[in-house]
Amino acid sequence: MLLRPEPVVAVAAGVVTPLGTDLDAFWSALVTGIDGISVIEGFPVADLRVPRGGEIKKLPPSLAVAPGACRATLLLEAAARDLRARASLDAAPARRAVVLGTALGGVEQLERALAGDRSARRAAAALYDSPARALARRLDARGPVLTVSTACASGATALGVGADLLRAGRADLVVAGGYDALCRFVMRGFDALRSLTRERVRPFDRRRSGLLLGEAAALVLLAREADASGPRLGRLLGHASTSDGAHIAAPDPQGRGLEASVRAAMRHAGVTADDIEFVSAHGTATPLNDRIETAVIKRVLGPRARAIPVNSIKGALGHTMGAAAALEAIMCLLASRHGVVPPTLGFEEPDPECDLDYVPRLPRASRPRVSLSTSAGFGGCNAALILEGATR
Amino acid sequence: MRLAAVGVLTGWGEGVAALPDDARRAARGRRVVALSPPPSSERLRRATRECRLGVAAVRSLLAAAGLEPAAIAGADTALLYVSAGAYGAANRAFIESPGGALHFPYTAPSAVPAEVTIEFGLTGPYIILIGGGAVTIEALAQAERLLGQGSCERALVLAVETFAECADLYARARWAVGSPLVEAAACALFTPGPPVLTVGPAPGGSRLTDLARRRAGETFACGPLIGLALARETGDDPWSVSGQWRGRSAALLAR
Numbered sequence: 001m002l003l004r005p006e007p008v009v010a011v012a013a014g015v016v017t018p019l020g021t022d023l024d025a026f027w028s029a030l031v032t033g034i035d036g037i038s039v040i041e042g043f044p045v046a047d048l049r050v051p052r053g054g055e056i057k058k059l060p061p062s063l064a065v066a067p068g069a070c071r072a073t074l075l076l077e078a079a080a081r082d083l084r085a086r087a088s089l090d091a092a093p094a095r096r097a098v099v100l101g102t103a104l105g106g107v108e109q110l111e112r113a114l115a116g117d118r119s120a121r122r123a124a125a126a127l128y129d130s131p132a133r134a135l136a137r138r139l140d141a142r143g144p145v146l147t148v149s150t151a152c153a154s155g156a157t158a159l160g161v162g163a164d165l166l167r168a169g170r171a172d173l174v175v176a177g178g179y180d181a182l183c184r185f186v187m188r189g190f191d192a193l194r195s196l197t198r199e200r201v202r203p204f205d206r207r208r209s210g211l212l213l214g215e216a217a218a219l220v221l222l223a224r225e226a227d228a229s230g231p232r233l234g235r236l237l238g239h240a241s242t243s244d245g246a247h248i249a250a251p252d253p254q255g256r257g258l259e260a261s262v263r264a265a266m267r268h269a270g271v272t273a274d275d276i277e278f279v280s281a282h283g284t285a286t287p288l289n290d291r292i293e294t295a296v297i298k299r300v301l302g303p304r305a306r307a308i309p310v311n312s313i314k315g316a317l318g319h320t321m322g323a324a325a326a327l328e329a330i331m332c333l334l335a336s337r338h339g340v341v342p343p344t345l346g347f348e349e350p351d352p353e354c355d356l357d358y359v360p361r362l363p364r365a366s367r368p369r370v371s372l373s374t375s376a377g378f379g380g381c382n383a384a385l386i387l388e389g390a391t392r
Numbered sequence: 393m394r395l396a397a398v399g400v401l402t403g404w405g406e407g408v409a410a411l412p413d414d415a416r417r418a419a420r421g422r423r424v425v426a427l428s429p430p431p432s433s434e435r436l437r438r439a440t441r442e443c444r445l446g447v448a449a450v451r452s453l454l455a456a457a458g459l460e461p462a463a464i465a466g467a468d469t470a471l472l473y474v475s476a477g478a479y480g481a482a483n484r485a486f487i488e489s490p491g492g493a494l495h496f497p498y499t500a501p502s503a504v505p506a507e508v509t510i511e512f513g514l515t516g517p518y519i520i521l522i523g524g525g526a527v528t529i530e531a532l533a534q535a536e537r538l539l540g541q542g543s544c545e546r547a548l549v550l551a552v553e554t555f556a557e558c559a560d561l562y563a564r565a566r567w568a569v570g571s572p573l574v575e576a577a578a579c580a581l582f583t584p585g586p587p588v589l590t591v592g593p594a595p596g597g598s599r600l601t602d603l604a605r606r607r608a609g610e611t612f613a614c615g616p617l618i619g620l621a622l623a624r625e626t627g628d629d630p631w632s633v634s635g636q637w638r639g640r641s642a643a644l645l646a647r
Binding site for chain 1: 439479490496501506516522561564591
């Protein structure tokens, strides 16, 4: 018999995404198959091969946007407002922690600091942990404030680290999740790598040809089970993060690191393959990732892999980097709540090497109790979460 | 957990023996005391300076402990990496040199630990945190947690800080950072032991960390690890280290 760690509850969530600027709009758009990809308007893109992405065109009007404001901080502020509209932070400030994942931190501020803004404030804002510190100030969180940067797996690792802080008694409430804002720095970088597709993002599809980037912030309020008496989204049962030790930019060809991460998260959660009822895949729509990830899911879950839905939401909103895994974790919990698994937007033609049930075209009526969410990023970062939807 | 080995490289040289008694005096007015990585392998020819420093720090630890690289390879070693700003140099190079030679993935904070995992074959638990000394304390606490729950047999905590390429940016906020800024790469290897540490706020700092700051200078995330290296010299056992970062403090104290 496997021993489970002390359960950690996901009390509530708040998001801002290209699909909608609150949790309800995000979920509704996912289920109805809205495409959040558009031509980027927020900064010059004419010199890029691919000028499209999941850009948030309009932030909630209640946000006061000062000229030159850090966009990452604004996204976090918007997500935090959504979260606070759904739950209160019932803990003393010293017992509130913030743990955020990001691939880019405040790098847009470095662009400005180097472009002529010589203020000390701008230079300090360029440090990758500045947006998390700004959010902590906003939430009056005086406990640990941590920024995790395991590239595009950051959001999942942050949720795991947040749960660890609760289990260690370091905090009574943790606001955990991830964020990243689109900027020229990252668009230029992925453009140079030729990772961006000129076509539609098609996770697991035979014609998939790459990803598109997106921006978002996703926050989850975590608490120990014993301290959470009211409504909740569900529980984070287990997590793990591992390294490939293989390549600076490409995943391990066999997906050994991702497999180790999934197996470790399942061990941590005390679940077996038979318990998993849904997989939220990283599903970037790059030829390599989707093939490797499919093979990993099949190796870990065995025959179970073909019996359960597997989706990727990156076809709908792009790859939101540090926010991606946190958004996907929230999506898993909402799938349990609503009894619906969102479709994989862009998946139409099966690939012989990607031969699982990817929830094509339409949402699936299904109420997964236990979900697996997988993530990976540059530098051989892998992370996996095991989530349980609320039963009440 | 037990401290098994420490590796320290600073702008002053290798190991704590290279540290001056007073970094401020030894810096003679220099704002940044730079650190050049030792020659590295052909595999690292595209890697950034900070990546090569991370690899060199682990090599220094292994040499000091008389260990072969195979001793840490595999899934049983966790890697916890911390840096406040070592990614700054690569970020700046990428922004200022459109079409330059820097490979974009090297701009990510994850590049330094990635090269370490590749070089030494580390495939175990993996956490990357951004911040200075107070965050290194959190990484040490995570290391104890991973060892305590049996997720690994060894935990390597690594920190790298470089300043030279962004010295002008740090100068803009000089009121907020210590002086001199001393580039460093430091790591500590831990093995399982009884849970003897507790983590919490440390408004007063710790003797070892104060000593590290006086002798090494401002090394951000590396400070607590240099403090651990100094513990071996001073004989502090049990040891206690603390860290500060942007108005927050944390300490790892003997229970």
